[in-house]
Amino acid sequence: MIYEFNDTNILIVSFLIIGSLAAGSWGVTQYINRRKTALLLNRIGQSQPVETSLFQQLAPDRLVRPSPKVRTKQDSADCSPWKNRVILPGSKPKQQNSWRITLDKLISETRLVVKYMRRYWTPYWAISILSVICLMSSSVYQLFFSQMLGVIVDQGATAMTSSVIKLAVGLPLFLGLVLLGERLTARLTSRIANDIRYDLFSHLQVLSQDFHKDAKSGDLLAHFSTDMEKIERAMGKEIILGISDLILVVIIFGIMLGVNGVLALLSLLPIVVMLPVIARSVRYVSETGLRKNQQKALMMDAVQEGLRGQMMIAGYGLQSIFGGYFGGELKKLEDADTEGLFGITLVQQISLFSVYFLSVLVLGVGTSLVLSGRLTIGTLLAFWGFSRGMYDRLSWFLNIRLTRWIEASVGLQRIDPILQQQPTIVDGDEAYPLPPFQHQLCFEQLCFGYDRQQHQLQDLNLTIKAGQFVAFVGPSGAGKSTIFNLLMRFYDVSQGRIIIDGHDLRQVTQASLRKQIGVVLQETFLFNTTIMDNICIVKPDATEAEAIAAAQAAEVHDFILSLPEGYQTVVGEGGGRLSGGQRQRIAIARALLYNPPILLLDEPTSSLSPEMANSINQAIAALGGQHTVILITHQLQGAVNADQIFVLEQGQLVEQGTHPQLLASQGLYYHLWNVQN
Numbered sequence: 001m002i003y004e005f006n007d008t009n010i011l012i013v014s015f016l017i018i019g020s021l022a023a024g025s026w027g028v029t030q031y032i033n034r035r036k037t038a039l040l041l042n043r044i045g046q047s048q049p050v051e052t053s054l055f056q057q058l059a060p061d062r063l064v065r066p067s068p069k070v071r072t073k074q075d076s077a078d079c080s081p082w083k084n085r086v087i088l089p090g091s092k093p094k095q096q097n098s099w100r101i102t103l104d105k106l107i108s109e110t111r112l113v114v115k116y117m118r119r120y121w122t123p124y125w126a127i128s129i130l131s132v133i134c135l136m137s138s139s140v141y142q143l144f145f146s147q148m149l150g151v152i153v154d155q156g157a158t159a160m161t162s163s164v165i166k167l168a169v170g171l172p173l174f175l176g177l178v179l180l181g182e183r184l185t186a187r188l189t190s191r192i193a194n195d196i197r198y199d200l201f202s203h204l205q206v207l208s209q210d211f212h213k214d215a216k217s218g219d220l221l222a223h224f225s226t227d228m229e230k231i232e233r234a235m236g237k238e239i240i241l242g243i244s245d246l247i248l249v250v251i252i253f254g255i256m257l258g259v260n261g262v263l264a265l266l267s268l269l270p271i272v273v274m275l276p277v278i279a280r281s282v283r284y285v286s287e288t289g290l291r292k293n294q295q296k297a298l299m300m301d302a303v304q305e306g307l308r309g310q311m312m313i314a315g316y317g318l319q320s321i322f323g324g325y326f327g328g329e330l331k332k333l334e335d336a337d338t339e340g341l342f343g344i345t346l347v348q349q350i351s352l353f354s355v356y357f358l359s360v361l362v363l364g365v366g367t368s369l370v371l372s373g374r375l376t377i378g379t380l381l382a383f384w385g386f387s388r389g390m391y392d393r394l395s396w397f398l399n400i401r402l403t404r405w406i407e408a409s410v411g412l413q414r415i416d417p418i419l420q421q422q423p424t425i426v427d428g429d430e431a432y433p434l435p436p437f438q439h440q441l442c443f444e445q446l447c448f449g450y451d452r453q454q455h456q457l458q459d460l461n462l463t464i465k466a467g468q469f470v471a472f473v474g475p476s477g478a479g480k481s482t483i484f485n486l487l488m489r490f491y492d493v494s495q496g497r498i499i500i501d502g503h504d505l506r507q508v509t510q511a512s513l514r515k516q517i518g519v520v521l522q523e524t525f526l527f528n529t530t531i532m533d534n535i536c537i538v539k540p541d542a543t544e545a546e547a548i549a550a551a552q553a554a555e556v557h558d559f560i561l562s563l564p565e566g567y568q569t570v571v572g573e574g575g576g577r578l579s580g581g582q583r584q585r586i587a588i589a590r591a592l593l594y595n596p597p598i599l600l601l602d603e604p605t606s607s608l609s610p611e612m613a614n615s616i617n618q619a620i621a622a623l624g625g626q627h628t629v630i631l632i633t634h635q636l637q638g639a640v641n642a643d644q645i646f647v648l649e650q651g652q653l654v655e656q657g658t659h660p661q662l663l664a665s666q667g668l669y670y671h672l673w674n675v676q677n
């Protein structure tokens with residue numbers, strides 16, 4: 001018996017297919033909701049933030065866990081990727097329209113991607129349009145091919161030769177266009193990614209110390225690696241391909257409408273049914289992706305901690321504890337990875353199956369139309385070719401582009417807050433360059449606290465005359481390095497002011513202030529290049545003779561000459577091939593070459609042997625007169641020759657005077673001196 005296709009049968013088949021799609025969508029949505037609730041409950045059950053530290057591993061009993069009462073809703077929401085869905089134990093879950101949340105989230109993520117697209121694509125709009133046009137060529141050829149196939153089937157041998165010639169001539173032309181498009185897109189992708197990387201890097205350089213002191217280096221590095229990898233893929237090629245996909249879908253759909261309106265409209269139905277479930281899955285992927293990236297950053301942080309503390313870990317035999325901590329981070333990454341990867345597969349499979357259903361629908365209905373004589377076989381073949389083109393484009397769009405965009409939006413959600421972060425120390429609109437320092441630097445009723453709760457420096461009043469050698473001394477935690485931070489204007493004073501020749505530090509530009517100060521830090525940083533480059537980095541136009549003179553003054557010249565490569569010796573990462581004292585002396589040479597009016601030295605001899613410290617101290621003392629030297633040290637030996645010594649205790653200036661005067665007054669300085677000697 002031959003089965004008869006009529007309109008009623010077609011309608012029944014269509015409803016059956018759409019019904020099964022709808023049931024499938026509902027099932028997947030339910031799964032996603034359950035999965036999310038399970039994850040959420042799991043996290044609440046653990047009652048601990050996503051971030052854990054080695055400290056928690058070492059001393060879990062001392063871990064202070066915020067009680068549900070103390071933990072505010074805001075806190076929970078801030079640290080949770082499930083933001084709006086967090087349910088606190090004991091509290092009644094607030095009913096929210098989850099579709100509204102999904103929609104809001106999708107809109108905000110799309111806005112983010114569009115914001116970055118506008119910012120980074122604008123300079124390259126012409127090349128982007130050209131790329132889109134070129135990349136559409138392969139699909140145009142596919143359409144052309146389908147049309148020729150239909151013509152050959154319907155018109156037979158007469159149309160065959162001319163159609164085949166047209167197809168053969170078109171082939172190299174379209175291939176050339178596609179290759180050109182690929183080349184342009186590859187360049188654009190890399191350029192845009194590097195533009196974002198550059199902006200991020202530059203922005204990190206200008207952010208103030210209060211940002212950097214809280215930032216995790218592993219997290220920051222992850223922005224340049226994991227996050228940027230995702231952004232790079234999506235922001236360049238995928239956007240171009242996505243745009244060309246959408247344009248082609250619209251064009252092909254227009255052609256399909258022209259061929260057979262009913263069939264074309266029918267082919268849209270499954271997409272309409274699948275859209276909500278795809279929207280849900282997209283949200284799931286975005287949330288799990290964010291968690292995955294955060295966890296990856298934490299893992300990288302753990303690696304960094306492990307590498308930096310390797311000696312200490314080996315020294316105390318902490319390998320197994322640290323291994324356990326790292327293993328814990330990996331386990332969390334595994335969970336986050338599984339969720340993230342499954343989320344992506346979910347979107348891909350859902351979209352793939354929606355495309356299959358679409359194919360079945362078109363094939364079924366199209367065949368029935370042919371059998372009922374309302375469509376020729378050639379037209380059905382051409383329609384089938386067009387619809388395959390549309391399916392392919394749709395499937396690529398949903399499978400690849402969409403998931404890549406979601407991944408990119410996850411990356412952007414992580415780097416956007418950093419790019420939005422404003423430096424707390426900024427030059428005012430009226431800021432002017434600080435004139436060369438000539439007379440005196442004063443602290444006037446200066447108070448400072450790193451946070452509002454506590455002042456680390458209290459009511460400091462002091463004067464430093466130009467050309468003087470002064471020292472700030474005091475017990476650990478007295479506030480000596482804090483003075484360094486304020487003089488460099490890494491932080492602004494809370495009350496009072498610092499003035500240089502009558503100019504408040506907050507009124508002058510930061511660059512002009514720092515140009516007048518040469519620094520030597522407690523932890524010297526050397527770049528992984530030659531000694532000569534490390535010295536000259538602050539003054540690129542310095543002559544070799546000037547660099548050598550600075551090295552001689554810093555008592556490091558003889559040591560450098562003793563190396564086989566002399567000044568051309570590469571010092572290794574962070575100067576790791578040199579001893580602490582050698583690094584410190586090169587840093588002093590660097591500061592001397594800079595030749596600023598003010599030399600600010602924060603514990604410059606802390607890692608030197610007593611003999612070396614002694615000779616450096618004498619070199620520093622000899623600089624007084626040529627420079628204003630401000631030495632911050634807890635080693636009183638370095639302050640003996642100072643014109644003025646300021647003694648700090650718990651953030652207050654408790655004594656000041658020369659070494660003999662302070663010894664004579666038998667106060668804190670006298671006590672510290674006796675302890676140290």
Ligand SMILES: Nc1ncnc2c1ncn2[C@@H]1O[C@H](COP(=O)(O)OP(=O)(O)OP(=O)(O)O)[C@@H](O)[C@H]1O
Binds near residue numbers: 450477479480481
């Ligand atoms: N970035 C910071 N954020 C918050 N508090 C800080 C910060 N840096 C230092 N402190 C606190 O400020 C106080 C003074 O610290 P500071 O480093 O200035 O002391 P110090 O005299 O240089 O000590 P040391 O001789 O041990 O280096 C300390 O109580 C310290 O805990």
